[in-house]
Amino acid sequence: MGADRTSPVTLRMLADRLGLHVSTVSRVLHAKPDESHRAASSATVERVRRLADELGYRPNPHATSLRTQRSNLIGVLVPRLSDIVLATIYEGIEEAAGEHGLSTFVTNTRDVPDFQRARTDMVLARRVDGMIFGDAYIDAGFLGEVAARGVPFVLVSRRAGDYPSVTCDDYLGGRMVGEHLLSLGHRDVAVVAGEPYASTGIDRSAGFADAYAEAGIEIPAHRFTHSRFDARGGHEATERLLAAGDPPSAIFAVNDFAAIGAFGAVRDHGLRVGADVAVAGFNDTPLAAELPVPLTTVRSPMHEMGRRGLELLARLLQGEEVSSERLRPELMVRASTTAVLT
Amino acid sequence: MGADRTSPVTLRMLADRLGLHVSTVSRVLHAKPDESHRAASSATVERVRRLADELGYRPNPHATSLRTQRSNLIGVLVPRLSDIVLATIYEGIEEAAGEHGLSTFVTNTRDVPDFQRARTDMVLARRVDGMIFGDAYIDAGFLGEVAARGVPFVLVSRRAGDYPSVTCDDYLGGRMVGEHLLSLGHRDVAVVAGEPYASTGIDRSAGFADAYAEAGIEIPAHRFTHSRFDARGGHEATERLLAAGDPPSAIFAVNDFAAIGAFGAVRDHGLRVGADVAVAGFNDTPLAAELPVPLTTVRSPMHEMGRRGLELLARLLQGEEVSSERLRPELMVRASTTAVLT
DNA sequence: ACGTTTGGCCCAAACGTTTGGGCAATCGCA
DNA sequence: TGCGATTGCCCAAACGTTTGGGCCAAACGT
Numbered sequence: 001m002g003a004d005r006t007s008p009v010t011l012r013m014l015a016d017r018l019g020l021h022v023s024t025v026s027r028v029l030h031a032k033p034d035e036s037h038r039a040a041s042s043a044t045v046e047r048v049r050r051l052a053d054e055l056g057y058r059p060n061p062h063a064t065s066l067r068t069q070r071s072n073l074i075g076v077l078v079p080r081l082s083d084i085v086l087a088t089i090y091e092g093i094e095e096a097a098g099e100h101g102l103s104t105f106v107t108n109t110r111d112v113p114d115f116q117r118a119r120t121d122m123v124l125a126r127r128v129d130g131m132i133f134g135d136a137y138i139d140a141g142f143l144g145e146v147a148a149r150g151v152p153f154v155l156v157s158r159r160a161g162d163y164p165s166v167t168c169d170d171y172l173g174g175r176m177v178g179e180h181l182l183s184l185g186h187r188d189v190a191v192v193a194g195e196p197y198a199s200t201g202i203d204r205s206a207g208f209a210d211a212y213a214e215a216g217i218e219i220p221a222h223r224f225t226h227s228r229f230d231a232r233g234g235h236e237a238t239e240r241l242l243a244a245g246d247p248p249s250a251i252f253a254v255n256d257f258a259a260i261g262a263f264g265a266v267r268d269h270g271l272r273v274g275a276d277v278a279v280a281g282f283n284d285t286p287l288a289a290e291l292p293v294p295l296t297t298v299r300s301p302m303h304e305m306g307r308r309g310l311e312l313l314a315r316l317l318q319g320e321e322v323s324s325e326r327l328r329p330e331l332m333v334r335a336s337t338t339a340v341l342t
Numbered sequence: 343m344g345a346d347r348t349s350p351v352t353l354r355m356l357a358d359r360l361g362l363h364v365s366t367v368s369r370v371l372h373a374k375p376d377e378s379h380r381a382a383s384s385a386t387v388e389r390v391r392r393l394a395d396e397l398g399y400r401p402n403p404h405a406t407s408l409r410t411q412r413s414n415l416i417g418v419l420v421p422r423l424s425d426i427v428l429a430t431i432y433e434g435i436e437e438a439a440g441e442h443g444l445s446t447f448v449t450n451t452r453d454v455p456d457f458q459r460a461r462t463d464m465v466l467a468r469r470v471d472g473m474i475f476g477d478a479y480i481d482a483g484f485l486g487e488v489a490a491r492g493v494p495f496v497l498v499s500r501r502a503g504d505y506p507s508v509t510c511d512d513y514l515g516g517r518m519v520g521e522h523l524l525s526l527g528h529r530d531v532a533v534v535a536g537e538p539y540a541s542t543g544i545d546r547s548a549g550f551a552d553a554y555a556e557a558g559i560e561i562p563a564h565r566f567t568h569s570r571f572d573a574r575g576g577h578e579a580t581e582r583l584l585a586a587g588d589p590p591s592a593i594f595a596v597n598d599f600a601a602i603g604a605f606g607a608v609r610d611h612g613l614r615v616g617a618d619v620a621v622a623g624f625n626d627t628p629l630a631a632e633l634p635v636p637l638t639t640v641r642s643p644m645h646e647m648g649r650r651g652l653e654l655l656a657r658l659l660q661g662e663e664v665s666s667e668r669l670r671p672e673l674m675v676r677a678s679t680t681a682v683l684t
Numbered sequence: 685a686c687g688t689t690t691g692g693c694c695c696a697a698a699c700g701t702t703t704g705g706g707c708a709a710t711c712g713c714a
Numbered sequence: 715t716g717c718g719a720t721t722g723c724c725c726a727a728a729c730g731t732t733t734g735g736g737c738c739a740a741a742c743g744t
Contacts, residue, residue: 008469010700021724026702041722058467062407063700066729071404082429091424091450103468106448108433125400126445127350231632257629264632273634287599290573290606292615292634352730363694368732383692405730408699 009055018047029057065127074313075123076106077116078134083229084285085255085302086134089156092306093132100314102129109135111195116142124151130313136160137197152316156309158199159324164316166309166325168300170200173329174207174252176298177280180331181250182215185340186278190223192237192253192262201226204254204282223248227258234261242269249340250278256285256297259336263293278337284330294334301327351397360389371399407469416655417465418448419458420476425571426627427597427644428476431498434648435474442656444471451477453537458484466493472655478502479539494658498651500541501666506658508650508667510642512542515671516549518640519594519622522673524557527682528592528620532565534579534604536596540571546596546624565590569600576603584611591682592620598627598639601678605635620679626672636676643669 011029015022020040027039028048040048051057065071076093078086090106097104105123109115116135120142123131131153136143140161146153147163155165181189191208194201205224212219222244227237234253241251242265251266253259259281266277273279273293281288284299308325315322353371357364362382369381370390382390393399407413418435420428432448439446447465451457458477462484465473473495478485482503488495489505497507523531533550536543547566554561564586569579576595583593584607593608595601601623608619615621615635623630626641650667657664 008700012700022701023703023725024723026700027723030702038721039723044722060408060700061468062404062413063729064702065404066402066408066699066731067701067703069729080429080433081423082426082433084424084426084429087422087424087426087429091422094450098464103447103464105445108436122440122445126403231628235632260629260632263634264636267634286573287602287629290577290602292605292609294606350730354730364731365695365733366693368730369693372732380691381693386692402730405699406732408701408729409731409733411699 008060009057010060011057014048014051014055014057018044018051020044020048024048025052029059071127071129072102073126073128074102074104074310075120075126075128075131076104076134077109077119077123077131078106079111079229080108081106083257085229085283086157088285088302089134089306089309092303092308093156093310094306095303096307096310096314100310102310102314111135111197113137113142120146124149130154130317132156132309132313134158136163136165136199138199138202139197152313154309154313154316154322156305159203160199164312164322164324166305166312166327167199168305168329169326170203170300170329171207171210173282173298173300173331174204174209174254175211176207176329176331177204177252177282177296178208178211180296180333181252181278181280181337182211182217184250184278184337186248186250187217187340188223188248189219189250189252190241190248191219191225192227192234192241192251192258193224194227194229194254194258196226198229200282201229201254204252208252227253227261229255229258231257231261231264234258235264236261238262238265239268242266247271247277250280250337252280254282256281256283256288256295259295259297260287260291263291263336274336274338278340280337284332288332289334291336293336296334296337297332299330299332301329350402351399352402353399356390356393356397356399360386360393362386362390366390367394371401413469413471414444415468415470416444416446416652417462417468417470417473418446418476419451419461419465419473420448421453421571422450423448425599427571427625427642428499430644431476431648431651434645434650435498435652436648437645438649438652438656442652444652444656453477453539455479455484462488466491472496472659474498474651474655476500478505478507478541480541480544481539494655496651496655496658496664498647501545502541506654506664506666508647508654508669509541510647510671511668512545512642512671513549513552515624515640515642515673516546516551516594516596517553518549518671518673519546519624519638520550520553522638522675523592523594523620523622523679524553524559526592526620526679528590529559529682530565530590531561531592531594532583532590533561533567534569534576534583534593534595534600535566536569536571536600538568542624543568543571543596546594550594569595569603571597571600573599573603573606576600577606578603580604580607581610584608589613589619592622592679594622596624598623598625598630598637601637601639602629602633605633605678616678616680620682622679626674630674631676633678635678638676638679639674641672641674643671 281297623639
């Protein structure tokens with residue numbers, strides 16, 4: 001029964017077979033109940049519907065888009081899909097998109113500006129109705145250009161400028177980790193802070209630092225180090241922290257993968273995670289709890305973030321006013337952070 | 343300069359401004375060098391080109407697709423993008439697609455047949471030129487239907503039936519692990535075998551079992567257990583293996599995430615990975631080397647697999663004959679597998 | 685000098701929809 | 715019976731491309 005590839009069934013085919021005009025068929029298949037009854041007699045409606053799904057009619061989206069100037073496509077840019085955080089966010093986006101009759105178009109930019117630009121152009125050339133950026137730089141220069149072109153968009157994961165975004169409350173999450181480590185007696189701590197252009201790392205570090213500041217402890221600058229967001233990056237950054245000797249008693253890595261990298265570096269220095277050096281991460285990816293030393297981390301609602309991001313964009317496309325959302329994180333205490341040795 | 347959202351520039355705009363016919367402009371902007379010179383004088387060609395990129399002309403892909411009956415879109419189905427293996431494969435696909443002037447459309451099916459069907463329909467409704475399945479069931483029933491509809495497609499990651507696929511040589515990879523563990527003296531081993539419908543798990547297990555069989559050791563049936571491919575699934579499966587008491591001296595989990603889950607279960611039973619129970623994984627995901635106990639695993643060329651998959655499909659779309667490819671794996675020995683205690 | 689090629693461009697018909705207008709027949713109602 | 719409203723449908727013009735044919739003038743060949 002389904003549409004055969006050789007001959008996709010068109011409105012005209014249906015119309016011809018039914019002895020109706022193509023416009024009539026279109027209206028019948030299209031309109032909400034209230035209109036369809038104005039479009040044809042209920043008997044006709046029935047006939048049309050039956051034939052349509054007997055033949056497996058699927059409207060040609062190119063024709064539709066061409067005519068309506070709306071593609072029902074939305075473009076999604078992420079640094080890399082092989083980052084489980086972004087992948088999970090994207091899953092949320094895709095799920096919600098399905099419910100809105102939208103299709104998504106996702107592409108990797110590796111966090112490099114030239115790629116962001118190029119991919120944005122490509123996506124726009126595909127005539128998407130709107131975009132979701134998961135790779136925003138905190139300095140929102142590029143986004144400004146996009147906005148100037150009149151493209152509706154929202155941000156997920158990272159915030160930037162005053163553009164509508166759906167993020168985790170990263171600052172709060174950072175505070176939670178700070179307070180937790182303080183409560184365990186850690187006074188000499190270090191931060192693997194992520195990329196300097198990502199609000200996630202910035203806000204998490206800031207929340208963490210503020211928690212310590214309020215306890216009267218200023219974390220010295222050399223205890224902060226930037227890093228890529230993957231395991232290798234976390235490893236290298238931690239290596240730098242540890243290289244000088246005089247290891248901190250605890251390390252906060254602003255995401256789980258960097259934390260796992262920190263595990264590796266700590267191990268390489270003959271130290272034990274938990275016992276010798278506490279390590280905390282961020283995101284509560286599914287691996288965190290399974291590690292040989294389970295990772296203390298902050299659960300961020302990644303899937304939900306994606307969903308909300310799409311909803312936000314959908315509302316934007318309806319012409320509604322929207323404002324940013326900040327989702328609540330939750331601290332997950334596990335074995336990688338234990339009380340400081342006294 | 344770029345195209346403003348409010349008024350995408352069309353061929354007609356260019357034509358009018360240049361005092362040319364739209365078809366002329368089309369040919370100029372389109373044709374390969376040899377034809378363009380037949381389409382207009384070189385002076386005209388120059389004028390057209392200049393204006394086109396001054397105004398940032400981008401052909402409307404919907405119009406083009408409608409006219410040419412070709413979308414330059416390809417649909418990609420994966421179980422889940424939050425699985426780093428599939429995400430990495432997809433990155434390869436996307437990269438290669440870009441080089442071929444194709445755009446990809448990826449969607450999650452969670453490995454559930456109803457979703458595969460539904461998503462396939464949706465993707466086909468979008469009029470893709472071809473598809474790549476990363477979620478094939480070994481019983482290729484559904485793929486048969488797709489093939490019957492005349493849709494060109496290839497498989498990646500998993501093989502099925504005689505459809506063209508690009509996979510890792512999973513059987514060989516399994517053998518490698520088997521031989522490695524044998525060489526370490528492990529005689530009582532168990533396998534966390536993945537989903538029963540995925541060729542990856544099946545082939546890896548088979549290669550492993552055959553290596554043992556050739557050494558004169560038949561691994562008993564109760565030492566095999568199926569599992570989901572994520573950490574949680576690996577944990578549960580390993581739990582089942584260990585629940586009976588009498589733990590094996592080594593466990594082969596058919597992917598890294600399941601292996602990490604195995605770490606968790608082993609840990610929960612008061613055993614140490616490496617020292618008490620050897621654990622090996624598959625894929626060499628970036629985390630494997632960073633774990634507190636680095637994971638012995640098999641490197642599979644995931645990115646490359648994606649690239650090759652797309653190339654294969656591209657050739658298929660050109661009407662060429664294609665045949666499956668099997669990529670070579672490489673054993674990565676690390677600390678999680680040590681010699682059996684004597 | 686007269687056909688033939690060629691260069692340089694234009695015409696018009698598609699591709700499959702959507703949608704503002706029509707228009708004839710029937711209905712409701714006084 | 716007359717008249718406006720409603721029902722049920724059809725018409726045709728877009729949307730932006732691509733592409734097989736034309737057509738006219740200039741160049742060419744003999």
